[in-house]
Amino acid sequence: MMNAIHPMPRRGRFTAGMLLGLTFLAGSVHAQEGGSIKAGREATQTCAGCHGAKGNSPTPAFPSLAGQPAKYIAAQLKAYRSGKRENAIMNGQAAGLSDQQILDIAAYYAAQERKVANPASEGSEMGAQLYAHGREGVPACAACHGVGGHGNQPAGFPALRGLPAAYVGQSLKDYRAGKRAHGQGSLMLPVAAELSGEEIEALAAHIATLD
Ligand code: HEC
Ligand code: HEC
Structure with missing residues (x-):
């Protein structure tokens, strides 16, 4: 009896883990290889007014969208399209995009060089410390987003350099409130949940200095 019952949950756990791994792989390969940069350039004509000609706002x-991992951009556009990520402007912008257009757009922006035009000169000591080393209960941001905020292409972790302080602050508050929980957002929720308002402001100020 015991022998018959025990292997069941163990096999169940194993399968769930393997499935997760496969989904992760399939997602990244698809987003990078299924998109056409040329078609993406066409499809982003309407986006350029806000996000810049080549995704440098x-x-x-x-x-800015230039240089973000294709996997990240595709996931955000699907979330805007389905309403899982809420923003009045972007929910409208993404509403009419097909899966193929999303892959094309993601491939296009991922291939553009990210340029940081005006990095802030005044940062935050507290923000720099948290970013590089974290603290008890908060992992170092640099571990996933890179020391200079370049992100991690293969893993699909977004670049933070060049993001406006107000946008970074709002994103962290959204994660803290449990929003943007879709997909890899689940990695940010426990990080942001630990942050105080003061720490969020400090991190946003530091990130704005990354060039
Ligand atoms: C009228 C201005 C406007 C236009 C046009 C626009 N966007 Fe946006 N976009 C925004 C704003 C504002 C945000 C930040 C929204 C938020 O806080 O969720 C954003 C966010 C995004 C993000 C998420 C960025 C990130 O770092 O997570 C992506 C991806 C994106 N837009 C792609 C597009 C694409 C593709 C188009 C064209 C089809 C487009 N946008 C058109 C204003 C615009
Ligand atoms: C375990 C890896 C990991 C750690 C540690 C981490 N992040 Fe993230 N972060 C991610 C992932 C993955 C995403 C994309 C989530 C999504 O799809 O919404 C993200 C998204 C973000 C975004 C939104 C970017 C955008 O373009 O909208 C900001 C801002 C951010 N992280 C800041 C931070 C800060 C500040 C820290 C440190 C306190 C931190 N992250 C620590 C993995 C991490």
């Missing part, structure tokens, strides 16, 4: 009102 001309104003702090909009996040």
Whole structure:
């Protein structure tokens, strides 16, 4: 009896883990190889007004997209399209995109060089410390986003350099409130849940200095 019952949950756990691994792999390969950069350039004509000609935003009102991992961009566009990530402007922008257009757009922006035009000169001591080393209960941001905020392409972790402070602050508050929980957002929820308002402001100020 015992022998018959015990292997069941163990096999169940194993399968779930393997499935997760496979989904992760399939997602990254698909997003990078299924998209056409050329078609993506066409499809982003309407995006350029806000996100810049090659995805380097001309104003702090909009996040730059150049150089973000294709997997990350595709996941965000699908989340805007389905409403899982809420933003009035972007829910509308993504509403009419097909799966193929999303892959094309993601491939296009991922292939563009990220340029940080005006890094902030005044940072934050507390933000720099947290970013590089974390603290008890908070892992170092650099571990996933890179020391200079370049992100991690293969893993699909977004670049943070060049993101406006207001946007970074809002994103961290959204994760802290349990929003953006879709996909790899689940990695950010426990990190942001630990952050105080003061720490969020400090991190946003430090990230704005990354060039
Ligand atoms: C009218 C301005 C505007 C236009 C046009 C626009 N966007 Fe956006 N986009 C924004 C804003 C504002 C945000 C930040 C929204 C938020 O906080 O969730 C954003 C966020 C994004 C993000 C998430 C960035 C990140 O770092 O997570 C992606 C991806 C994106 N836009 C892609 C596009 C694409 C593709 C198009 C064209 C089909 C487009 N946008 C058109 C204003 C715009
Ligand atoms: C375990 C890896 C990991 C750690 C540690 C981590 N992040 Fe993240 N971060 C991610 C992933 C993955 C995403 C994309 C999540 C998604 O799809 O919404 C992300 C997204 C973000 C975003 C949104 C970027 C955008 O373009 O919208 C910000 C801002 C951010 N992280 C800041 C931080 C800060 C600040 C820290 C340190 C306190 C930190 N992260 C620690 C993995 C991590």
